[in-house]
Amino acid sequence: MHFVxxxxxxxxxxxxxxxxxxxxxxxxxxxxxxxPYDAHGLEEAIKLRDQLGGKVTIVSMGPPQAKEALKKAISxxxxxxxxxxxxxxxxxxxxxxxxxxxxxxxxxxxxxPIDLIFTGKExxxxxxAQTGPGIAQRLGFPQLTYIIKIIDISESSxxxxxxxxxxxxxxxxxxxxxxxxxxxxxxxxYATLPNMMKAAAYEPEVWDSKFLEFDIMQMGLKGSPTSVSxxxxxxxxxxxEIIDGTKDPVATAESLVQKILQQNIIMVHPLVKGGKNE
Amino acid sequence: xxxxxxxVVGGGPAxxxxxxxxxxxxxxxIVIERGNYPGTKNVMGGILYTKPTNMVVxxxxxxxxxxxxxxxxxxxxxSGDQCVMASHRDPAxxxxxxxxxxxRVKFDRWLSQQAEKAGVMIIPETIVEDLLYRGDQVAGVxxxxxxxDLGAKIVIIAEGVNNFLAVKAGLAKxxxxxxxxxxxxxxxxxxxxxIEDRFCLEEGxxxxxxxxxxxTAGIMGTGFIYTNKESISIGVGTxxxxxxxxxxxxxxxxxxxxxxxxxxxxxxGGETKEYLAHLIPEGGYTNxxxxxxxxxxxxxxxxxxxxxxxxEGSNLAMISGMSAGEVAAQAISAGDTSEQMLAAYExxxxxxxxxxxxxxxxxxxxxxxxxxxxxxxxxEIINHAAGMYLTVDGVPKKQRQKEILRMAFKRRSIxxxxxxxxxxxxxxx
Numbered sequence: 001m002h003f004v005x006x007x008x009x010x011x012x013x014x015x016x017x018x019x020x021x022x023x024x025x026x027x028x029x030x031x032x033x034x035x036p037y038d039a040h041g042l043e044e045a046i047k048l049r050d051q052l053g054g055k056v057t058i059v060s061m062g063p064p065q066a067k068e069a070l071k072k073a074i075s076x077x078x079x080x081x082x083x084x085x086x087x088x089x090x091x092x093x094x095x096x097x098x099x100x101x102x103x104x105x106x107x108x109x110x111x112x113p114i115d116l117i118f119t120g121k122e123x124x125x126x127x128x129a130q131t132g133p134g135i136a137q138r139l140g141f142p143q144l145t146y147i148i149k150i151i152d153i154s155e156s157s158x159x160x161x162x163x164x165x166x167x168x169x170x171x172x173x174x175x176x177x178x179x180x181x182x183x184x185x186x187x188x189x190y191a192t193l194p195n196m197m198k199a200a201a202y203e204p205e206v207w208d209s210k211f212l213e214f215d216i217m218q219m220g221l222k223g224s225p226t227s228v229s230x231x232x233x234x235x236x237x238x239x240x241e242i243i244d245g246t247k248d249p250v251a252t253a254e255s256l257v258q259k260i261l262q263q264n265i266i267m268v269h270p271l272v273k274g275g276k277n278e
Numbered sequence: 279x280x281x282x283x284x285x286v287v288g289g290g291p292a293x294x295x296x297x298x299x300x301x302x303x304x305x306x307x308i309v310i311e312r313g314n315y316p317g318t319k320n321v322m323g324g325i326l327y328t329k330p331t332n333m334v335v336x337x338x339x340x341x342x343x344x345x346x347x348x349x350x351x352x353x354x355x356x357s358g359d360q361c362v363m364a365s366h367r368d369p370a371x372x373x374x375x376x377x378x379x380x381x382r383v384k385f386d387r388w389l390s391q392q393a394e395k396a397g398v399m400i401i402p403e404t405i406v407e408d409l410l411y412r413g414d415q416v417a418g419v420x421x422x423x424x425x426x427d428l429g430a431k432i433v434i435i436a437e438g439v440n441n442f443l444a445v446k447a448g449l450a451k452x453x454x455x456x457x458x459x460x461x462x463x464x465x466x467x468x469x470x471x472x473i474e475d476r477f478c479l480e481e482g483x484x485x486x487x488x489x490x491x492x493x494t495a496g497i498m499g500t501g502f503i504y505t506n507k508e509s510i511s512i513g514v515g516t517x518x519x520x521x522x523x524x525x526x527x528x529x530x531x532x533x534x535x536x537x538x539x540x541x542x543x544x545x546x547g548g549e550t551k552e553y554l555a556h557l558i559p560e561g562g563y564t565n566x567x568x569x570x571x572x573x574x575x576x577x578x579x580x581x582x583x584x585x586x587x588x589x590e591g592s593n594l595a596m597i598s599g600m601s602a603g604e605v606a607a608q609a610i611s612a613g614d615t616s617e618q619m620l621a622a623y624e625x626x627x628x629x630x631x632x633x634x635x636x637x638x639x640x641x642x643x644x645x646x647x648x649x650x651x652x653x654x655x656x657x658e659i660i661n662h663a664a665g666m667y668l669t670v671d672g673v674p675k676k677q678r679q680k681e682i683l684r685m686a687f688k689r690r691s692i693x694x695x696x697x698x699x700x701x702x703x704x705x706x707x
Contacts, residue, residue, distance in 0.1 A: 031314070192424035196401050197280065197308075 001054035001115040003045035004108065005078070006101055006135065007038040009062050009069035010125040023231040025125075034069045037120025041181045043188045045118050046077040048153065054115075055079045057108065058204075061089055061100055067204050075191040075199035082108075088209040088216065093224035094126070098134025100219050105139060107212055109176075116158065117178040121146055129180070136178035144173055148184040281429035282308045284606050285419050286436055287406045287443060289316030292578025292595035293436030294389045295334045299603030300434075301396040305610060308399045308428065309390070310421060315402050317386030319438075321556035322592055323461065324504040324511040325486060326380045330593035334600050335392055339375060343384040345506035346484025347375035350477070354540075356492040356501075357661035361540045372483055379484050379504045379511065381465070409433060409447055409574065415615070416447070416573035431615050432573055432606040436599060439557045439579040441567070449576055450567030455518040456647065457561035459499060459586065462528040463513030464536075466548035470508050476544055477505055488589070491657025493535050497521060498646045498653055501535045502589075503544060510545060512536065515558060515586070520650060528555060558591065559584050563640035569627070570620040575602040583627075585635050587642065587706070594632050601626040645705035651690075652698065659686045 011030045019026050034042070045056045058073045060066055061084040070081035082104070089100055108114060117139075119132035129145075136143035149161040151170065162169040163182055191199075209219070217223060241259075245252045260266050284300040286293045289311030301307040313319040325348065331338050339347075349372055352365035371377075390400055410418035410427060418429040435443050439458070444450035470481075477485040484505045493501030499516030514531050521528070535541060559582040566582055569575060577583075578595035585594065605623040609615045627633045646652060663682045673681075690698070 190423065193401070193404065193421055193426040193428070194280070196404060196423065197399065200399050200401055 001048070001052050002057065002112050003049055003054065004057045004059060004105065004114050004117045005038065005042045005045050005073070006105075006117065006119045006132070007042060007058050007060045007069060007073060008035045008120075008123045009033070009060065009066040010035045010123055013124050018233045020233070023233055032065065032068065034072055035120050035123045035125075037122060037124070037181060037183065038118075039120075039188055040183055040185045041118030041120055041179075042073055042076060042078065043186045044150065044181065045116075046189075047186065048116075048150070049079075050077075052153070055112070057112075058082065059101060059104060059108070060084065061092070061097060064206075067206075070204040071199045071202055074202045074204075075196050076189060077191070077195050081202070081204040083204045083206045084208075085206050086208040086210075088214075088220050091221035091224060092219055093226035094128045094130035094134060095225060096219045096223035098131050098138060099223060100214065101131070102135045102138035103212055103214060104207065105135065109139070113176070115175050116153070117141065117176070119178065119180045121180045121182055132178060132180035139176075139178070142173035142177040144171060144177060144179040147179045147181045150179075150185075279418070279427045279429050281418075282306050283430065283610050284308075284432050284434060284603070285310065285428055285430040286434045287419065288436035288438055288578075288580075289313070289390055289400060289402070290320045290386065290436060290438055290578060290595065291389065291592045292580075292599035293434070294386065294393050295596040295599030296434045296436060296577055296603040296606070297393045297398040297599075298334060298389075298396050299600045300606050301393065301398045301603075303604065303607030303611075305603075305607050307397070308401060309393065310404050310406050310419065310428075311390075311400060311402045312405050313402060315387055316390035316400065317383040320382040320386050321461070321463070321554045322382055323463065323502050323513060323515070323589065324379050324381070324506070325377050325589055326385065327377045327590065327593045328375045330597050334596050335389070338392075339378060342388050343380070345379040345381060346479075346482060347372050348377045348379060348484045348486055348504075349479070350483075350485040352485070352487040354487060354489045354493075355657040355660050356489050356538060356540070357657045358492060359539050360661040360665060361489075361538075362657075362660050362664050369480070369483070372480070379486070379506050381506060381511075406437070406443060409443060414572055416571075430573075431610050432575070432620075434599070434602050434606060435574060435576045435580050436578050436595075437580050439559045441576075441580045444567055444576050444580050447571070447574060449569075449571065449574070450580065450582075451565075453557070453559075455522060457559065457565050457582075457643075458518045459515050459558040459560045460518050460521065460528050460555065461513055461515030461558055462532050462553070462555040463511055464532065464550050465506070465509045465511055465552040465554070466545055467509045467551050468545075468548040472547070473505050473508070473510065479505070489535075489538075489541075491653055491661075493538065493541075494531060494653070495524070495526060495534060496654035496657075497524060497526070497531075498650060501541070503541065509551060510548065512541070512545065513554075517560060517647075518557075519647075558586065560586060560643055562643045563633070563636040564644075566636070569624045570617065572617045572620075573615050575606070575620055575623050577602045583632060583636065585639065587639060588635070590635075594635075597630060597632055598627060601630070639706070642705040645701050649698065649701060652702070655690050656698075659689055662686075 009032050012033045015030050017026045049056050056078045058078045058081040122129035133143050144160050146163045147160045148163045152159040159172045283305035284307045286297045286309045289309050297307045297309045350367040354363040405422040406419045408420040409416050416433050420427050441450045487503040489501040494516045497516040497520045501514045504511040514535050559579050561582045577598040583594035584591045602623050609619045666682050
């Protein structure tokens with residue numbers, strides 16, 4: 001079977017800080033990693049390949065340094081890695097990204113038919129969760145989102161468990177399909193030394209915008225209707241008020257009740273008599 | 279199991295230099311590094327000397343990520359809030375540099391790219407757990423990864439100060455607090471104009487300050503301040519044993535140093551970007567490990583090659599690595615990796631400044647261990663003396679000079695001072 005993993009290199013957001021003046025991410029010195037959700041997709045693809053035979057192809061769009069993420073994917077055991085890198089792709093939002101990736105995936109599908117595409121449920125730097133579904137739509141593949149378990153996979157169909165807000169859902173779809181995955185799907189492996197060495201010597205294929213016929217109006221900034229109107233950092237929480245409770249307990253309780261009443265958190269029922277408020 | 283000519287354990291300056299010289303001589307070479315990439319686990323004060331580094335990568339400083347060429351070096355004695363200082367400045371060192379400030383994490387990554395260009399394979403995020411043997415001959419390494427054995431004709435151990443493998447191989451003794459210093463350092467960002475103003479530098483030039491005495495609360499060691507492009511490296515390093523005895527934590531010692539009036543003003547307004555800490559091997563000549571045996575050599579910090587008095591460690595590491603790489607290539611080409619053949623490595627170090635300098639300072643660590651008062655009493659005496667000498671208050675100078683001598687002899691007797699001078703002479707000259 002042919003498994004394809006769409007993978008994004010992202011800044012490690014656990015080490016990112018916000019510039020207080022411009023409200024933008026301070027990326028300098030922040031390490032880049034494979035988007036963690038994508039890494040779980042990669043792990044699942046490699047696991048299935050090892051069980052069922054076939055091939056794992058990685059596709060990523062990003063600047064030249066994203067090669068590092070692709071080499072890392074090879075070290076986990078992927079077979080082939082393609083980087084889509086071109087100035088013309090720069091500034092793409094999730095709509096334009098889905099367009100570029102689906103165009104490339106169509107090309108790959110023609111040469112080597114794809115059975116299953118993996119994406120993370122979202123990227124940790126944008127949290128949009130739109131690129132995976134956008135690709136599936138353009139390819140006409142069934143889309144299975146928020147997958148936490150692959151229950152069964154055959155030549156022609158896949159059965160999976162989805163995480164939904166209200167519970168778990170078991171669904172089946174025909175292959176080829178696209179799934180977006182959650183972290184619960186699996187544990188990521190520790191790469192073997194031979195694969196590490198293979199990755200060290202591996203040079204990912206780089207495809208630019210001339211490699212395929214792209215519609216220039218659908219990619220990069222031109223193809224991205226998303227506009228950011230304002231960026232702000234959420235205000236820090238102000239500290240709570242402390243009522244001195246060391247002296248008179250009755251006065252303390254009274255002052256607390258008064259404050260709660262003032263905030264309309266509780267109200268005195270009209271039928272309550274004898275209350276201090278009367 | 280894949281086989282290499284040379285396996286280098288550790289991607290620091292010593293390991294990368296060893297790999298570069300072996301690969302340049304046509305050896306199939308691999309470096310195993312535990313960090314995400316070479317540089318992430320590496321720490322030094324921040325000064326790299328130009329000429330020794332040039333020997334490994336000619337004209338490196340024209341393209342490597344360096345911070346500033348050092349044109350001024352100050353040495354100070356601190357006592358309380360007082361400070362006596364001497365300095366040397368030569369702007370000619372801007373264009374013909376003697377030393378640069380560098381940030382290891384950037385520089386070592388660059389050096390590893392030079393190694394890759396020379397044909398070295400670099401495997402990060404991997405730990406070497408054991409050496410493999412064929413009979414008595416070291417024949418490879420076992421890593422912590424699956425299918426993790428690798429064969430080699432020669433293994434070069436550049437694992438740094440934590441010498442687990444070298445101990446396992448029977449070449450080195452486990453570290454002892456007597457033979458180790460601990461250094462902590464912060465990188466504090468400041469705009470480059472501010473740095474140049476505060477240190478009286480032209481654009482791009484750099485300066486260093488070494489402070490003895492109260493900078494380390496009198497413990498044997500130094501406080502240091504180095505200028506980078508847009509940050510300052512500030513740290514303290516002291517011997518571990520007295521630090522433990524006097525119940526200082528390295529962090530408290532650094533805060534104590536940063537709070538000194540002279541230091542505080544240099545850092546003002548800066549933001550701490552990184553905090554680093556590392557051990558430094560201070561065993562000196564008398565505690566050198568065995569440097570080689572059949573199929574294996576040790577280099578850099580693992581070989582205890584460190585001259586802290588002259589702030590030299592990385593260059594000893596690089597020269598030892600380069601020498602080991604060359605000897606490895608010669609031995610492998612001759613088809614003989616026996617102990618006898620690898621003895622050429624130690625001979626190379628003995629013929630160079632590396633072991634000559636260590637031999638020259640062989641009494642130093644013992645002297646300072648036995649005379650812990652040196653950095654307590656003398657900074658005090660010198661600062662007091664300078665303060666008294668410069669005070670103008672109507673006291674005749676002859677009387678003031680007598681007072682100064684009386685003050686000094688009260689703090690340290692004449693025989694004591696004579697003994698200290700003789701001891702220091704023997705240890706340092």
